[in-house]
Amino acid sequence: MSTLLIKNAKNIITMDGQRNQYPGGSLYIEGQGIKAIGTELPYDTADRIIDARGHIVYPGLINTHHHLYQTFTRNIPLAQDCSLFDWLLTLYEIWRHLHPQDVYLSALVG
Incomplete structure (x- = not known):
């Protein structure tokens, strides 16, 4: 199963019930699922690593239509x-x- 680590985001904006945000946060994904999100994840390796410094991450937001x-x-x-x-x-x-x-x-x- 492939893994992905998105790290150092300017902010990670979730659309959960509490609208949690993680400035400077990271996101760890295994396969198609988010396994961890936060500012101090125990993961430092993955098949693919994206440095999201200066970017805002919206997990699960997929733009399927625009003009x-x-x-x-x-x-x-x-x-x-x-x-x-x-x-x-x-x-x-x-x-x-x-x-x-x-x-x-x-x-x-x-």
Whole structure:
């Protein structure tokens, strides 16, 4: 079973009942499950180690849907003040030609 240690996070934000936070904390994962979370974990080795210094960690939060690529097309004149269907027809034609770099840059803008 693979293991992962995410350490030195600026903060680990849990969404548990108490909304616990762990500034400077670490997170130890075995397989698909979180085995430990806190500021002084007994684990110092893992198959993979990520230094999260300067980053905030939200365990279990998975972004499965976003529209950041749309920041590059939000001011297209043909897509202003039209019905949803016309808006989609106009913008789908543009979005289908996007390249990974376009999505990356528009996400930075977003």
